[in-house]
Amino acid sequence: xxxxTVHARMADLMxxxxxxxxxxxxxxxxxxxxxxxxxxxxxxxxxxxxxxEKARRIGSDQSFQSEVLELAQEAAAELQEVEPxxxxxxxxxxxxxxKSLAGRQIDDRLVVEAKGLGKRFKEFHLDNVDLSLRLGxxxxxxxxxxxxxxTLFRLLVGQLKHDEGTLAYPEFGSPDPDKVKWAxxxxxxxxxxxxxxxxxxxxxxxxxxAAASHGxxxxxxxxxxxxxxxxxxxxxxxxxxxxxxxGGYQLRFELARALIWHPKLLALDEPLANLDFKAxxxxxxxxxxxxxxYTSPIAVVISSxxxxxxxAVADDILFLRRGDVVYNGRLSLIxxxxxxxxxxxxxxxxxxxIKAILADQPVQRVYFNGLSIVIESGLALDATGLLSHLTDxxxxxxxxxxxxxxxxxxxxxxxxxx
Numbered sequence: 001x002x003x004x005t006v007h008a009r010m011a012d013l014m015x016x017x018x019x020x021x022x023x024x025x026x027x028x029x030x031x032x033x034x035x036x037x038x039x040x041x042x043x044x045x046x047x048x049x050x051x052x053e054k055a056r057r058i059g060s061d062q063s064f065q066s067e068v069l070e071l072a073q074e075a076a077a078e079l080q081e082v083e084p085x086x087x088x089x090x091x092x093x094x095x096x097x098x099k100s101l102a103g104r105q106i107d108d109r110l111v112v113e114a115k116g117l118g119k120r121f122k123e124f125h126l127d128n129v130d131l132s133l134r135l136g137x138x139x140x141x142x143x144x145x146x147x148x149x150x151t152l153f154r155l156l157v158g159q160l161k162h163d164e165g166t167l168a169y170p171e172f173g174s175p176d177p178d179k180v181k182w183a184x185x186x187x188x189x190x191x192x193x194x195x196x197x198x199x200x201x202x203x204x205x206x207x208x209x210a211a212a213s214h215g216x217x218x219x220x221x222x223x224x225x226x227x228x229x230x231x232x233x234x235x236x237x238x239x240x241x242x243x244x245x246x247g248g249y250q251l252r253f254e255l256a257r258a259l260i261w262h263p264k265l266l267a268l269d270e271p272l273a274n275l276d277f278k279a280x281x282x283x284x285x286x287x288x289x290x291x292x293x294y295t296s297p298i299a300v301v302i303s304s305x306x307x308x309x310x311x312a313v314a315d316d317i318l319f320l321r322r323g324d325v326v327y328n329g330r331l332s333l334i335x336x337x338x339x340x341x342x343x344x345x346x347x348x349x350x351x352x353x354i355k356a357i358l359a360d361q362p363v364q365r366v367y368f369n370g371l372s373i374v375i376e377s378g379l380a381l382d383a384t385g386l387l388s389h390l391t392d393x394x395x396x397x398x399x400x401x402x403x404x405x406x407x408x409x410x411x412x413x414x415x416x417x418x
Contacts, residue, residue, distance in 0.1 A: 006035055010076045017072055021065045028068070032075050038230065041078070044071055106136035106292060111171040111265050111299040112156060118164030119151055126151045126323045128165070133265065135171070136297040138288065140314035140331070142307060142407055148323040149303040150194065153269045156301065157191040158182055171264050171299075187214070190258030194270045196250055199242040203234075207257055214261035228260045232286060247274045252283070259290060259298075266291070268302040272309060280309050288313040307407045319410045327410055335405035340364060342409060343375045343386055346399035357393045361385075372399065 010031060017024040025045075032045045114131040126148040133139055133156075141149050154160040155167070166177035172188045174180040199206045207229070211221050229235050232252050237245055245253070251271060258266060268287070272280045291300045304310045311331060319327040327334065349357070351373055355366050362378030375386065383402040390397060403409055 006031070006079060007076075010072070010079060014069070014072055014076065017065075017069055021068050025068060028072055028075070031079075032071075035082070036075055036078050038078060041071065041075055044233075045075075106294060106297045108134040108136050108297075109171055110134055111169065113168045113170065114156070114165065115177075116165030117152075117155060117162055117167060119155060119160060120163045124148070124151075124323055126155075126320075127325075129318070129325055130328060131156075131318060133299040133301055135264065135299050136292050137315045138291055138300040138302065138313050139316045139318060140310040140407070141301060141303040141318045141320065142305070142310065142410070143320035143326075144305070147320045149320060150269055151323075152318075152320070153191070153193075153267050153301070153303065156265075157189050157267050158186050159191075188263055189265045189267065190261075190263035191267045192251070192254050192258055192269065192271060194273065196254050199253070202238075202241065203245075203253055204238045207253070207260055210257045211260045216261055224260050228256045231290075232256050233282075248276070248279045251275070255283070255286075262296045262298075264298060266298050266300045268300070270303055270305070272304050272306045280306060281312075284309055284313045308401075311407055317407055319407065331407070334407065335409060338404060338409075339379070341377050341379060341381060341383075341402070341404040342406075343377070343383065344369075344372045344399070344401045344403055345375065345390070345397055346372050347390070348396045348398075354390075354395075357395065358386075358389060361389065 009027075013024055013027055013031070017028070029045045032041050036042065110132060112131065112133040114129055117126070117129040117131070119126045124146075129152060131139070141152060143149055151160065155162050167180065168175055168177040169180060169185045169188075172181070172185045174185055204225070208221055208225055211224050216224055229238065232255065234249070234252060234256060237249055237253075242250065251274070255268075255271070266287075271283065275283060287300060287302070290296075291298045302310065302314070314331050316329065317327060317331045317334065318325065345354075347354075351366055351368055354373060354375065355363070358366070358375070358377075358381075362380050363375060364378065365374075365376040367374055377386070383400075383404075387397075387400065
């Protein structure tokens with residue numbers, strides 16, 4: 001495809017985006033991916049594509065359309081400055097990369113293995129944790145506050161000594177739990193704790209120093225610095241100091257400092273706590289993409305009370321209650337052995353009205369949990385059937401979620417076998 005065709009496609013797309021943003025966004029994503037060099041533009045396009053349904057649900061279509069058009073204009077401006085042969089070269093490289101990655105799988109080597117791990121304090125015990133963290137996989141550690149999540153993280157990263165069980169780090173040359181080379185192990189782990197320590201000096205100097213301290217120097221340092229700051233949307237904040245950026249951007253800079261030197265294990269303790277919903281989704285998408293990189297995959301362990309958001313990216317779940325393991329296994333297996341379904345709704349009907357509407361259905365319990373109406377039913381009533389009954393009865397739903405296979409179910413149960 002020559003440059004005239006690329007520019008003509010972009011001009012045509014700009015007109016179509018005015019009429020139907022959702023229909024035109026995939027083509028914009030393709031043009032940005034194949035012909036622009038800005039990783040920030042590419043990341044923004046992916047994020048906007050993921051935000052379509054949310055924009056429609058909350059009624060912000062006009063604002064969403066403006067963001068898409070603004071991004072398209074920036075992409076068109078960049079393409080105008082690119083020489084024809086470079087456009088063709090970019091497409092050729094992209095096509096070659098697609099061909100080389102077709103069917104490729106991440107080698108999910110074992111990074112950390114914990115067996116029967118435990119830590120005892122005067123008034124709290126963390127007991128019998130088995131955990132296998134692998135490259136390219138994300139493990140979510142969930143549970144209420146003061147249930148052992150931070151204690152577990154400090155054990156994994158070597159800040160606390162365990163009292164029971166074993167810890168081994170095969171990927172870091174320490175497969176024998178009795179002969180762990182802690183200096184080498186810690187040099188491969190990036191830990192972002194709940195409470196961030198303010199940086200001194202410029203943000204750019206801190207990021208470059210983090211890379212240099214791991215042997216990334218010269219032109220390689222420039223490349224890694226440019227990549228991670230563009231990837232995490234930080235370039236416009238590099239001239240500020242720590243006190244001049246919000247808590248959300250402080251976290252993103254801390255994440256950039258952790259990732260710039262390509263660790264093999266990334267431990268994130270409650271990173272979503274102080275972020276708004278959009279920032280949470282953006283951060284999680286970045287973590288997911290970086291964890292599953294073909295060139296530098298990472299084992300990620302993340303703790304959070306934002307259950308639905310963690311569910312969107314996690315492969316495995318460890319649920320802790322008062323230091324005990326309630327569930328430990330694949331996220332996809334939660335609820336496989338359940339005997340009932342659970343749904344959560346917000347609507348214009350009362351609990352009593354919902355009970356009356358579903359009187360002839362296998363409903364076990366309907367109650368208000370303080371935020372939403374919860375419906376517990378037999379397996380014969382699935383999500384499709386429930387929605388059909390409610391909408392046929394004229395119930396106006398503003399929120400619906402099937403919790404039958406959700407992590408949230410774990411908070412209302414005692415012990416669940418994986």
